[in-house]
Amino acid sequence: MAGLDSVHANLKNIYEGAQTLAATAISLDEAFEAEATRLKRQEAVRRLKSLRTTILEDLKRTRDLESTARYAQTKADAVISLTSSAIKLFTGALTDNPQTRNFVNGVFSANHHDKPIFGTVMVCVGAKGLPGDVRVISVSELARKSNRLESDVTIELREKGDLILSEEAFYSLMDKLTELVQEGCLVLPVSKEQVAELTTPSPSEWRAVQISG
Numbered sequence: 001m002a003g004l005d006s007v008h009a010n011l012k013n014i015y016e017g018a019q020t021l022a023a024t025a026i027s028l029d030e031a032f033e034a035e036a037t038r039l040k041r042q043e044a045v046r047r048l049k050s051l052r053t054t055i056l057e058d059l060k061r062t063r064d065l066e067s068t069a070r071y072a073q074t075k076a077d078a079v080i081s082l083t084s085s086a087i088k089l090f091t092g093a094l095t096d097n098p099q100t101r102n103f104v105n106g107v108f109s110a111n112h113h114d115k116p117i118f119g120t121v122m123v124c125v126g127a128k129g130l131p132g133d134v135r136v137i138s139v140s141e142l143a144r145k146s147n148r149l150e151s152d153v154t155i156e157l158r159e160k161g162d163l164i165l166s167e168e169a170f171y172s173l174m175d176k177l178t179e180l181v182q183e184g185c186l187v188l189p190v191s192k193e194q195v196a197e198l199t200t201p202s203p204s205e206w207r208a209v210q211i212s213g
Helices: 002-096 098-107 139-146 150-159 167-183 191-198 205-207
Strands: 121-127 134-138 163-165
Touching: 002 121, 002 134, 002 139, 002 167, 098 163, 098 191, 134 205, 139 150, 150 163, 163 167, 163 191, 167 191
Parallel strands: none
Antiparallel strands: 121 134, 121 163
16 A cells, blocks of 8 residues: 555655756747847838948938039039120120020020939839848939939839938838837838838828738
8 A cells, every 4th residue: 555655645746847847848838939029120120220321321422422413513613604795795796696695695695404313312122122132322313313303203113113211201110110120020021012002001000000921
């Protein structure tokens, strides 16, 4: 009888030990999963901060290029203005013909050519979304090169599937994305459509946007 009691006691101890080990294993699994989730969120936040820094540098570089282009254009305009003034005076001194004078004045009129536009720099989110398909563009440069209005350039980019954001809108978006990642409501990558959703709701609706990768 005493032997059976000893066996039962040992079995009970083994059973309780197994339960303890099982509980410990479950606890470790939960801890590992929580740590993996934390590290994943941390890495996502790091990627967002890195993207923000890259875009900030690209914006500054592009604005500097626009300033340089504007300065060069201003110098060119000054040379053209002096040249046209000299030609008008020279023509006026050589001839009294009104038609000739009118023709020369028309050719060298200050309003004869449209003035190029400088300084409109935007952030473009492409079809692959964020963070992999984001770039800085100079709408002004594209308009100058194609001899079009900036609004026409922006419309064309949107029709091609790009999402165009101002610098302020981009930084606001990055703040929201970072906060949502930290809260566990968002994982990367974020599609262009999801970015559009995040940039259009009112502030009270931001928390309702649940995104999964």
